[in-house]
Each structure stands twice: as C-alpha cells, then as structure tokens.
Amino acid sequence: MLCRxxxxxxxxxxxxxxxxxxxxxxxxxxxxALLPYETIEPGLAWAEPWAVPLITSxxxxxxxxxxxxxSAENVLRFMILDSANTSSIYCCLRAARxxxxxxxxxxxxxxxxxxxxxxxxxxxxxxxxxxxxxxxxFLDWVKMRSHLFRGVTFGTMLRDEAYHFIRLGTHIExxxxxxxxxxxxxxxxxxxxxxxxxAVDYYQWSALLRSVSGFESYRKIYSDVIxxxxxxxxxxxxxxxxxxxxxxxxxxxxxxRVLCDDSSREIERVAGELHAKLRYGRTDEIIKLxxxxxxxxxxxxxxxxxxxxxxxxxxxx
Amino acid sequence: MSRLHYDEMRASDGSVRPHYQGFADWLHRxxxxxxxxxxxxxxxxxxxxxxxxxVYGEDAGTERLIPFDIVPRIIHAAEWRLLEQGLKQRVNxxxxxxxxxxxxxxxxxxxxxxxDRVLGNSQYRREMQGMQVPGGIYAHIAGVDVVxxxxxxxxxxxxxxxxxxxxxxxxxxxKMMMRLFPELFARQAIRPVEHYPDMLLENLxxxxxxxxxxxxVALLTPGAHNSAYFxxxxxxxxxxxxxxxxxxxxxxxxxxxxxxxxxxxxxxxxYRRVDDDFLDPLAFRSDSMLGVPxxxxxxxxxxxTLANAIGTGVADDKSIYxxxxxxxxxxxxxxxxxxxxxxxQLHKKDDLSYCLDHLSELVVKxxxxxxxxxxxIGPAASSAExxxxxxxxxxxxxxxxxxxxxxxxxxxxxxASGLAPRHIDLRPYVLSGKAVNLAPGGxxxxxxxxxxxxxxxxxxxxxxxxxxxxx
Numbered sequence: 043m044l045c046r047x048x049x050x051x052x053x054x055x056x057x058x059x060x061x062x063x064x065x066x067x068x069x070x071x072x073x074x075a076l077l078p079y080e081t082i083e084p085g086l087a088w089a090e091p092w093a094v095p096l097i098t099s100x101x102x103x104x105x106x107x108x109x110x111x112x113s114a115e116n117v118l119r120f121m122i123l124d125s126a127n128t129s130s131i132y133c134c135l136r137a138a139r140x141x142x143x144x145x146x147x148x149x150x151x152x153x154x155x156x157x158x159x160x161x162x163x164x165x166x167x168x169x170x171x172x173x174x175x176x177x178x179x180f181l182d183w184v185k186m187r188s189h190l191f192r193g194v195t196f197g198t199m200l201r202d203e204a205y206h207f208i209r210l211g212t213h214i215e216x217x218x219x220x221x222x223x224x225x226x227x228x229x230x231x232x233x234x235x236x237x238x239x240x241a242v243d244y245y246q247w248s249a250l251l252r253s254v255s256g257f258e259s260y261r262k263i264y265s266d267v268i269x270x271x272x273x274x275x276x277x278x279x280x281x282x283x284x285x286x287x288x289x290x291x292x293x294x295x296x297x298x299r300v301l302c303d304d305s306s307r308e309i310e311r312v313a314g315e316l317h318a319k320l321r322y323g324r325t326d327e328i329i330k331l332x333x334x335x336x337x338x339x340x341x342x343x344x345x346x347x348x349x350x351x352x353x354x355x356x357x358x359x
Numbered sequence: 360m361s362r363l364h365y366d367e368m369r370a371s372d373g374s375v376r377p378h379y380q381g382f383a384d385w386l387h388r389x390x391x392x393x394x395x396x397x398x399x400x401x402x403x404x405x406x407x408x409x410x411x412x413x414v415y416g417e418d419a420g421t422e423r424l425i426p427f428d429i430v431p432r433i434i435h436a437a438e439w440r441l442l443e444q445g446l447k448q449r450v451n452x453x454x455x456x457x458x459x460x461x462x463x464x465x466x467x468x469x470x471x472x473x474x475d476r477v478l479g480n481s482q483y484r485r486e487m488q489g490m491q492v493p494g495g496i497y498a499h500i501a502g503v504d505v506v507x508x509x510x511x512x513x514x515x516x517x518x519x520x521x522x523x524x525x526x527x528x529x530x531x532x533x534k535m536m537m538r539l540f541p542e543l544f545a546r547q548a549i550r551p552v553e554h555y556p557d558m559l560l561e562n563l564x565x566x567x568x569x570x571x572x573x574x575x576v577a578l579l580t581p582g583a584h585n586s587a588y589f590x591x592x593x594x595x596x597x598x599x600x601x602x603x604x605x606x607x608x609x610x611x612x613x614x615x616x617x618x619x620x621x622x623x624x625x626x627x628x629x630y631r632r633v634d635d636d637f638l639d640p641l642a643f644r645s646d647s648m649l650g651v652p653x654x655x656x657x658x659x660x661x662x663x664t665l666a667n668a669i670g671t672g673v674a675d676d677k678s679i680y681x682x683x684x685x686x687x688x689x690x691x692x693x694x695x696x697x698x699x700x701x702x703x704q705l706h707k708k709d710d711l712s713y714c715l716d717h718l719s720e721l722v723v724k725x726x727x728x729x730x731x732x733x734x735x736i737g738p739a740a741s742s743a744e745x746x747x748x749x750x751x752x753x754x755x756x757x758x759x760x761x762x763x764x765x766x767x768x769x770x771x772x773x774x775a776s777g778l779a780p781r782h783i784d785l786r787p788y789v790l791s792g793k794a795v796n797l798a799p800g801g802x803x804x805x806x807x808x809x810x811x812x813x814x815x816x817x818x819x820x821x822x823x824x825x826x827x828x829x830x
Contacts, residue, residue, distance in 0.1 A: 044607050048620045144583045147596035151408065159407045203620065303621065355620045 043203040047145045049356035051204050054141035054149075055211030058157070061134035062188035063219035065181040067095045068121055070226060070253030072177055075114060077245050092117045094229050098222040099129060118177065119169055131184055135164045138191075149208075150198040153191065160187040203301065210297045210351065217290035217344050221337045223254055224277050227270070228334040247273055254285045274333055275325045287340060288320040294347070301355070309350045316343050365509050365768040366780055367432055378435035378828050381547045385540075386430075386778075394429070397539050398773060401427055404535060426821035427532060428772045429539065432783055432803040436830040439799060442505070442513060442787065445696030446797060448687060450501045450789040453518055453674050455690040457497035461487045461670065471689050472682045477673060481727070484635065484670030486642065490659055492668050493566040494792065499666035500559070500630075501789040502526070502802075505697065507768040514698045514765060516784065518683065520667060520675040522632045525802040526788050527590035530555060530597075532824040533800075548829035550799040555788070556597035558796055559630075563598075565792035566664050567627045574627035577601045577617060579608070581633050581649045591632050605633075610653030613660040628664045629654075635669050677726045677760050678704065700765060706757040714761040715752070718745045721761040722812075723752065736812055738764050767812055770823065772805055782806045784814050785825065799827035 075091040092114050096102040101120075104127060109116045124130045128137070139161035142154050163183075172180045192212070199205050227250055247268045251257040256276055263280075264272050278287045295317040302310045328336045368379045375383040386394075405424050434442070459466050460477050461484075467474040477483060502523025504516040533552055537544050560576065567574030580591035582604050595602035607617055608626065616623035631638065637647040642655035657663045673679060681702040684695045703710035703721070714721060718737050725733040735748040752759050769780035787801030803823040804814035814820040 043620050044601055044603060045618050045620055046604070046607055047601075140583075143588075143592075145602070146589075146592035147602040151596075155407050162406065207620075301620070305622070358618070 043148070043207070045356060045358060047148050047204070048207045050141040050145040051148060051207040052211035052351075052356060054138045054145070054157070055208040056215040057134040057138040057141065058188050058191050059212050059215040060129060060219065061131045061138070062185050063216065063223070064095075064099070064121055064129065064131050064134065065184035065188075066219070066253045067098065067223055067226070068118065069178065069181045070223065070249050071095050071117075072114075072181070073249035073252065074246055077242065077249075094226050095121060097229050098226055101127065101129060115169070118172070122172065122180070123167070123169060132164060132167075135161050135187075145204075148204045150194070152194050152198045156187075156191050156194045160191070163187075206297050206301050207355075209293060210301070213290040213293040213297070214344060214348050214351070216285060217287055217294070218341060218348075220254060220277060220285050220287060220290065221340050221344070223250065224274070225334060225337045226250060228337075244268060251276075256283065256285065259283060270333065271325055271329055274328055278328060278336075279320060279323055279325060281321075288323075291317045291320050298351075306354050309347070309354055312347055312350055316347060364766050364780070364782070365507060367507075367768055367770040367783070368430075369771075378433050382431065382433065382543065385543055394773075398429055401429060401535055401539060404538070405531075408531070425528065425816045426807060427535065428805055428807075428821050428823045429536070430771050430773065430778070431536065431824045431826045432770050432785070433826045433828065434800075435828050438511060439827045441511060441696065443797060443799075445513065446503055446505075446787055446789050447795045448691065448693060448696055449503065449515065449518065449683065450498060450791055451795060452683065452687040452690050453501070453520060454496055454498055454791055456686045457668070457671060457674050458492075458495040459690075460673065461497075462489065466686065466689055469689065471685050472679075476678060480673045480676055480678065482670070482672030482676050484673075486655070486659075487668070487670040491661070493568065493664055496566055496791050497668040497671050498674065499562060499566060499668075499791055501791070502786045503789060504784055504786050506765055506784045508766050512698065514700050515683070516700065516765075517677075518675040518680070519786075520671040522634065522667065523786070523788070524587040524590055524632075525786055525804075526555060527593045528822050529788070529798075529800060529802045529825065530593075532802075532822055536824040547826075550827045550829050552798040552800040552825075555798040556594060558790055558798060559594065560598040560600070562790040562792035562796070563628045563630055563664075563666055566666060568661050568664055571627050575600075575625060576628040576630060577603045577608075577626045579603055579605070579629050579631040579633055579651075581637070585632075587632065594630075600630075603629075605647075605649045605651050608651040608654070610651060610657050613653075613657045613662050615651065615654065615657050615663045626663060628666060630666050635672065638665070638669065677702075677724060680760075700762045703761040705752060705759045705761060710761070711752075711756050715749060718749060720764060722764050723748060723759055723761045726758055726760060736764065739810070739812070764812070767806075770803070770805065772807070772821075772823075774807070774809075779809065781809070782812050782814070783823065800825040 071091050071094055090112060092112055093102070095117060096105045105117070105120050108126065109120065120127055120130065122131045125132055127133060139157045142149060142157045146154050167180070195205070195208060227246060247270065248257060251260050251268065251273060254277060260268065260272070260276055263276065276283055276286065280286050281288050281292060283289055291313075295313050298310050298313045368376060368383065370376055402424070405427060456466065464474070466472060467477060498520040500523060502519040502525060504519065505513045506516055507513050529552060563576045564574050576598070577600055578591055578595040578598070580588060580602055582588065585591070592602055601617060603617055609616055609618065611623075615626045615629070617626055633649050636644045637649045639650045639652060639654040640647045641652045643650070654663070655669070658665055658669070681699065681704065684699050687693055687695045703714050705711045705714055714723070718735070719740070721737045723735040723737070735744065737745065740748070767782040767784065770783045771778045772781040774781070783803050783805045785801050785803050787797050789795065789797045803825045804816070805821045805823055806812055806814045807819055807821045811819070
C-alpha cells in the first residue's frame, strides 16, 4: 500500500474516533455539570467542570486565546463547532471525510458515503440547533456516526492492509482518549479525603463510566458499589472491556504483528513492551503509583508509539 | 419548441418511437408525485455518494453536482451497431495516424495533409519521434463526442484523445437508474455497461511493456483538487489498482516505483490523468509539482507504458480534425461511417470571408480551446457578441475554425415547467489495446437551458443515462 494512502486511512480512523471521544468527554462533563452539588452536599467546593475537557485534551491554551470566559456555551462551541480548533468535532468529521475522499479507492463506497453524509449533516449544525435539540442528543448522534462508520468498515471491508491501518488508527486514538477520560476524575478535585465515597464522588464516577459505555459493564462484572480501584481495573486492565487500555493495546499489538516485517521489528518491540505492561499489570501497582501519574506515563508511551508508526509506515523520510 | 430538431423519443408526427415505447408507457402510468420523489431521491443519493466535481474560480474548493436527468437517452440496436463500427473505424485511423506521424510520416509524404499543420502544431511532441510504443497504440482511451441530427445520421464533433473524462458518470448514472427504476430494467433488454472498468483494466494490461506477465497498473491523478478527482478515485477503485500522485512515484534506473508501506513497488502501466506538460518536470514543464522526475526517460526506455501516450493531442486538435475522413481513407481504404462536420479554416482567405459573412449561422471555436470556453454560437449570439467575436477573429484568424450550427437532436428532459425537449450529445468511450472495444453506451450530456446547444457541465449542462437496447 502507498505510504500516503496508509497515512490518510490511519488519520481518517483517528479523526472519527476522536470525534466520538470528544463527544464522550463532553458528555461526561455535561453530566457532571448537571449534578446539583449544592443540594447533595451543601458547602462542598468543586472544580468548574467545564475546564476539564479543555485540560484533559490539552486545549486550554488554545481555548483562552480565543475566549475570555469559561462557560458551558464557550466550551461547547469550541469543542464542537470551532473550525479553528483542529480537535473540534466539526474539524474531526471534516478531516475524516477529506481523508476518505483522498483515498476513496482504498475504502469501500459504503464507507465513503457514510463519512460523506456525516459531514454533510454536521455542516448544518449550529449552536442554536444543538441547544434546541439537546446537547446530549447531539453528542449521541456523533457517537452513533462513529459506531456506524466502524460497523460499515467491519461489515464491508476486505481484511487487507488498508483495514489494518484503519484499525491501528482507531485503537491508538481510543487508547489515548480512554486514558484522558479516565483522568477527568483527577481534575475534578474533591476538597478532602472525607468526600471520597460520598454522593458527589459516586455520581462523578458513574458519569465517567457512562461516558465510556462502561456503567452497565461495571454492574455486570462487579455487582457492587463503584470504587476508583475497580473503575481503574475495568478501564485499564480488563481485556474484555472494549475501550480499556489493555483491549486497545491487544488490537494494536495484533495489528502491528500483521503489518510489520523484518524492517519494522523495533515498532513491534515498542508495542510489545507497552502491551506486556498492561497485560501483566496489577491494579495495586497502579493505585500505588497514583492513577493520574500512571495515566500520564501511558499517554507518553502511546504517543511515542504513534511517532514510531508515523516515521516507519506513514511518512518515511 | 418547433419540430425542426430530431427528437429521440417522438417522431415528427408526435408518435413514440418503438424503442422508447417501454419508457413512455412507464412515464404515462407513473403519477407525477412519484416521479418528483424519484428525482429528489436521485439528487440526495448523488450528494451522499459524493459524485461531485470541483469548481475552479469563484467558490474555489467547493464541490458541485452535475445535474442528472432521469429520462434516459435510448439508442436502438441497429443504430448502435452503426455507431460502434463508425467509432472503431475512426479511432483505429487516429491511432494509425499518430503512429505514422511519429515515425515514417507517410501521410505527409503522400501530400494528404500539409506537413507544417502537423509538425508545427503545438501539440506535436518531437520527443516522441521514432519511439516505439506497445502495439503502436497511442490513444488507449478515446472519448469521441458525437451528435445526432437525423435518423441514422451522426456527426463527430471532437475526438478527445488526451485525458477524456466523464466515464464515471456513465457508470454512476446507470447505477442510479437501476436503483430508482428496477422495474424498467426488468422489463426491457438494456445492454449493461458495468463491465467497463474490467475492459479498461484488461486494455491497460494488454499494453504493458513486453515480457511483463503480471503487469502492475496504477492510475496517476493530479490529486484531490482536480475537477475530475472523483472519477480518478472511482476508476482506480473499480479496477482495483493504486491511485497515485506524483509524490508517490519515483524513478530508479529508468524504472518507475511506488512508495509503499513495504518498500518500493514497480509500476508497469500508468493510466495517467495528468496532462503531457505536467508529467515530468525534467522533460516538460519544470515547474510541475504533479509529475515524476525521470518518468519520460523511463517511458522512452520502454520500462513503463503511459496511457494515453504522450503527444496524442495533435490528433484531436481542431486544426487536424478536418482531415480525419482523409485519414480513414488513407490508412484503412474505407469510407468514413460517421460524418465530420464541415469545417472552415479561417487561416484560409475564402473560408474567412465566408465565415465573416455568415457569422450569425456558424459556430466558431478556438483551435486549441476545450470545454465550451472561447466559442461563439452564431444563431444564439446577439449582434454585439458577434461583432466582438468578429474583431477577435480578424486579429488572429488562424486561431479559429468555424462550423455550421448543427441541429442537435433533443431528448425529453425534466425542467422547472415539466417535461420539455433539450439538446443532447453523446460521448462513447473507445478502448484500444490488443483490440478495439467499447461498452454499449456512453455519457449523454444535455443542455438544460431551453434552446441551448452547449452541453458542457462547466456551462450548465447535465447528464442522462444512455441505454443501448439489445437485439
């Protein structure tokens, strides 16, 4: 496959996945912001939820360059509709569609049509329309478009190199995003240890689980109260949880084994190492190190792996 | 509208022609709302599928749909046989002509046409002289524009031998019609065109450099911003070949390679949709960012086949066009089956004065123009427009040719005020390789403005599905 084609496919997948995860991130923020904190626990100080998606996506600086105030509306506009923010849902859907257009020949026509119609729909959204039909409705729509695209890809595409590069892009992006969403909780600081396990804490963890479609799974697996330890286990170490870090790394490792040949053993090694760390990791160690620190470390590693993939397969020098 | 024009569907007495009866019956029994709904469905589907063309100039970077009309252009079997023979004959002669002018030049030596007209033409590529191309084929893909003026009477307007486009519309229009009106296809024997990409691939493989059993074919596009990009991507996908840009290719030891995720991969045949001038910055325009440095050297070394060959433009030039019937007689010793339009060459004194006297009856075209730009349609032009054009002609008469205005046939077409006749042309695609072949059909273009004779999409033209009936 052409390097240029592989690059477009990889980024097409990353962008559609990023659109979905931005929707998830906004969804958890929205849910957290709706919590009637004062009613549940009067006098509890809590961080401004709308700062969280900006911090976890590393976009706070960009945001404050064009906005003076932190508000739900400003953050939603910035993260959903801003054509200058390359991570906004608008830009992600546009970029995914542009990539698809550039490599139409490498994907099925159903896949292109799917991304094209998502983009055509996206273009008619503005803030008022999103508000009037409901923010959650809109975020659900973004998630559905992403699901649909994955389904069309899974259901129509030949299992060739193109497919593998798409899968690679999807899971690299998802691993990165799950780690960021999981870190949301770190940034919505609770004032004291006494509040841990309180009602607010419970609602925040459950919002977070819901945002990664993990709430029902959690109930099924643990049939018990939500604890940070279990959430970490579920979203980091469980192979059967499709958005967990281990699950993503399983896909990445497996895909790279297909794509790599003798000239690319180093990538396979880097991926293998990261995979092994998750595969044989223990919740105790994560908690001991600190969830936030663990996640930061993981984000560095996955970004390094992304850079390796880039220089070897996608944009060779 | 007057009945001066041949109508594809109805005879001059208003009766439906036999090969249109099936469609006319359907039209008659289908309620207007249902038809309106189908037309909307077609538009939505074309948008979703993304069959668009990029627009240059204002609104640059946007994409537009070429309007699609659901009334098909239908050609009956006997007439298609005639067209098919005529087209094969013509393209055969044009390929023989190209091979000849880059080698022996016997047609020039025999005095059939003036040598300076060919050798002095800006589209004639001296670099191609004496070079052998596989099978002696230059125009592997030709998109010949024909119009009908009467029963069994077709005229060729242009032989497009460079990088003719539009075949994706032929295929997508058919797909759309089958999706919208399956019952029409179930009841009538309409010859399929869907195998065109297979024919094209086989044709391209057949002209690979000698000794390549498993030739690798790739389609070279100028990139996603080209107006025909959709088609490039579509054809590459349908053929299952790589769609490459100049930056994806490099030349080493006179062989052409693609940069792939598994290292360099050899390419043997390039179906190139990039103009001659931009193919190789070392050989042609040095400012070209679209080409591949060294490609021409690889081509000359016989390590890669370019389709179409370099230098085909001389054969479809408007100043060469008047000689095509002579070419057919010279190379094939046959009489031309399809008509050429009488052409006044304005560098000739007599032709010039005739043209200036009859400007309001003639179509005047720039010799090297394309796409309906820079032309005058006398009968439709105001006297001010005629005067302006007269001045341009007088300034540089050799830049122009003039032709009588043909009475292009019409086909019923949906308009804002219902079904009405609109003028159409036809572009069948002729493939030359080991044999000469064409899919039964082509792209029918329709001038959507009442009375207009300009069918180009850049000038407000639309398209129709083209049905060739079996039998």
